[in-house]
Amino acid sequence: MDGKKILGSNIAKEFIKELQKTIYENKIDVKLVTFLANDDPAAEKYAEVTAKACAETGVKYELRKINREILEDAIIEANNDPMIHGILVYYPVFGGGHDQYIQNCVNPAKDVEGLCHTYRFNMYNNRRFLNGVESLKSIIPCTPLAVVKILEYCNVYDMNKSYGNHLSDKIITIINRSEVVGRPLAALCANDGAKVYSIDIGDILEFDRGHNLQLPKYRVHDSDKRLEDILPISDVVVTGVPNLKYKVSTDLLKPGVIAINFSSCMNFEDNVVSRASIFVPAIGKVTTTMLQRNLLRLKKHQMNWSIKYQNLTDQ
Amino acid sequence: MDGKKILGSNIAKEFIKELQKTIYENKIDVKLVTFLANDDPAAEKYAEVTAKACAETGVKYELRKINREILEDAIIEANNDPMIHGILVYYPVFGGGHDQYIQNCVNPAKDVEGLCHTYRFNMYNNRRFLNGVESLKSIIPCTPLAVVKILEYCNVYDMNKSYGNHLSDKIITIINRSEVVGRPLAALCANDGAKVYSIDIGDILEFDRGHNLQLPKYRVHDSDKRLEDILPISDVVVTGVPNLKYKVSTDLLKPGVIAINFSSCMNFEDNVVSRASIFVPAIGKVTTTMLQRNLLRLKKHQMNWSIKYQNLTDQ
Numbered sequence: 001m002d003g004k005k006i007l008g009s010n011i012a013k014e015f016i017k018e019l020q021k022t023i024y025e026n027k028i029d030v031k032l033v034t035f036l037a038n039d040d041p042a043a044e045k046y047a048e049v050t051a052k053a054c055a056e057t058g059v060k061y062e063l064r065k066i067n068r069e070i071l072e073d074a075i076i077e078a079n080n081d082p083m084i085h086g087i088l089v090y091y092p093v094f095g096g097g098h099d100q101y102i103q104n105c106v107n108p109a110k111d112v113e114g115l116c117h118t119y120r121f122n123m124y125n126n127r128r129f130l131n132g133v134e135s136l137k138s139i140i141p142c143t144p145l146a147v148v149k150i151l152e153y154c155n156v157y158d159m160n161k162s163y164g165n166h167l168s169d170k171i172i173t174i175i176n177r178s179e180v181v182g183r184p185l186a187a188l189c190a191n192d193g194a195k196v197y198s199i200d201i202g203d204i205l206e207f208d209r210g211h212n213l214q215l216p217k218y219r220v221h222d223s224d225k226r227l228e229d230i231l232p233i234s235d236v237v238v239t240g241v242p243n244l245k246y247k248v249s250t251d252l253l254k255p256g257v258i259a260i261n262f263s264s265c266m267n268f269e270d271n272v273v274s275r276a277s278i279f280v281p282a283i284g285k286v287t288t289t290m291l292q293r294n295l296l297r298l299k300k301h302q303m304n305w306s307i308k309y310q311n312l313t314d315q
Numbered sequence: 316m317d318g319k320k321i322l323g324s325n326i327a328k329e330f331i332k333e334l335q336k337t338i339y340e341n342k343i344d345v346k347l348v349t350f351l352a353n354d355d356p357a358a359e360k361y362a363e364v365t366a367k368a369c370a371e372t373g374v375k376y377e378l379r380k381i382n383r384e385i386l387e388d389a390i391i392e393a394n395n396d397p398m399i400h401g402i403l404v405y406y407p408v409f410g411g412g413h414d415q416y417i418q419n420c421v422n423p424a425k426d427v428e429g430l431c432h433t434y435r436f437n438m439y440n441n442r443r444f445l446n447g448v449e450s451l452k453s454i455i456p457c458t459p460l461a462v463v464k465i466l467e468y469c470n471v472y473d474m475n476k477s478y479g480n481h482l483s484d485k486i487i488t489i490i491n492r493s494e495v496v497g498r499p500l501a502a503l504c505a506n507d508g509a510k511v512y513s514i515d516i517g518d519i520l521e522f523d524r525g526h527n528l529q530l531p532k533y534r535v536h537d538s539d540k541r542l543e544d545i546l547p548i549s550d551v552v553v554t555g556v557p558n559l560k561y562k563v564s565t566d567l568l569k570p571g572v573i574a575i576n577f578s579s580c581m582n583f584e585d586n587v588v589s590r591a592s593i594f595v596p597a598i599g600k601v602t603t604t605m606l607q608r609n610l611l612r613l614k615k616h617q618m619n620w621s622i623k624y625q626n627l628t629d630q
Binding site: 069070072076096097098100101104105117120121124125178179180183219220221 | 384385387391411412413415416419420432435436439440493494495498534535536
């Protein structure tokens with residue numbers, strides 16, 4: 001029996017309704033400013049998609065097209081503008097370490113992408129609140145967060161288990177170990193109890209919380225397994241390989257697997273639904289929704305936060 | 316007439332004496348902990364050199380060889396250990412963005428390398444003090460700082476000019492635009508008034524403070540010049556190309572130029588002193604000295620700093 005192909009837009013639907021309701025009922029005035037500082041058609045496309053997603057929910061959206069040489073100053077200006085609640089940069093701009101520097105120039109109080117060090121550090125270290133204050137939930141990078149929400153939608157999370165153990169009997173393979181998606185996603189899933197195989201070009205790592213989940217956060221170790229050993233035992237396979245030729249062989253998948261592709265290229269074969277119970281071909285619509293959830297959370301935090309967070313980039 | 320070859324050890328000599336005097340006379344008890352989490356022979360060599368440099372001045376030095384999978388936790392432990400005043404990691408460990416994440420895991424209060432975002436941001440934005448407090452000088456990344464100190468030693472800095480304009484009539488070419496050395500060095504020199512040509516594989520950028528140095532910090536723009544136009548007008552040429560075959564042609568250099576190589580490969584030809592007035596073949600000895608200057612500054616700051624800096628990685 002063939003599995004179901006589920007579009008990201010279907011998964012996003014309930015979240016979008018919730019956003020619309022919150023914004024409409026509370027008459028929330030919230031503004032996202034985005035910076036496009038490259039000529040990358042993929043970035044322009046993502047800008048269009050974000051604009052459309054914001055129009056749907058009532059979030060004010062402004063696109064600022066600028067020369068990359070003035071990007072840092074433009075971000076600092078937006079950090080200091082109280083009329084702006086969230087800031088998003090369409091990457092890549094310079095590439096490599098310079099882009100990571102730019103990610104840290106965005107004030108954490110306005111970082112809807114969750115890519116600044118404060119949020120990454122909290123995520124890897126399984127710290128779910130800012131300064132340990134329970135009313136101040138930390139921000140999770142929006143693309144890995146989108147995958148987590150898809151796993152919840154597909155009932156991979158077992159909510160009958162205790163907090164932090166919702167994925168305790170699951171094996172998840174993630175084919176991508178980028179700093180923006182693959183590595184944070186591996187940490188998130190392992191911190192929730194899963195056994196994660198993280199596949200990169202050079203090696204395979206295992207992320208888990210150890211025997212009987214006794215560790216407070218995940219640990220990492222080298223794996224002696226091969227991809228062809230791992231795929232047949234994986235309950236979930238998430239792919240993010242930016243290569244048109246890369247395909248996961250359907251024959252290797254566990255029957256009933258949940259298959260999620262977040263690459264702009266399709267990393268599964270056409271017949272993947274013959275083996276998968278659920279196949280999600282793209283997650284962009286869920287990501288733009290998570291971006292807005294992060295924005296609303298930050299707007300709420302901004303009203304509570306001390307000068308410490310407001311001026312974190314001003315040291 | 317041939318120019319002078321000056322060894323980094325000669326330039327470092329006065330700084331080392333000063334460090335010895337400060338530590339001895341004030342009976343300063345200061346400890347640097349370093350982490351070696353790779354098998355890179357270059358990193359092991361650098362570890363040896365740092366150990367030797369610390370032994371010379373009286374800085375306590377401890378090398379911790381660990382598996383890279385536990386590096387982040389080991390750094391957090393050292394952040395929280397009041398007996399440790401400075402932390403240094405021998406890179407590369409994971410490479411790419413993961414290493415930049417690790418750089419930001421080091422508490423700014425103990426970051427002798429000056430590679431965390433707080434110090435980078437201050438440097439690019441020409442903010443010379445922490446929180447604008449004049450007693451709290453910011454930390455400058457130690458390798459670019461070493462080059463600046465070499466330029467001071469060679470009298471490239473004109474101390475008769477006003478603060479921030481000491482390099483105002485100088486043209487400096489930097490062949491390297493890494494996030495760790497080339498780009499910060501270009502910003503430092505431009506913020507002090509120089510016209511800087513920053514050469515990378517893909518393009519040439521100009522860093523300067525504009526006409527009549529009216530800008531509060533440098534700006535960047537694309538250059539329409541070629542390397543063969545730039546070298547003959549450059550007062551200083553700094554190279555950092557990690558390629559044994561790459562050589563700057565002596566014939567293109569301005570007579571009297573100051574030539575500084577910070578690459579592990581020699582980027583100048585054997586006859587460079589036939590054209591240069593000063594040639595510095597390697598800067599490692601100056602870098603390890605600057606590392607210790609940063610350490611002493613941080614030890615002093617640690618006694619003044621509020622909980623804000625102590626716990627910056629604890630958010």
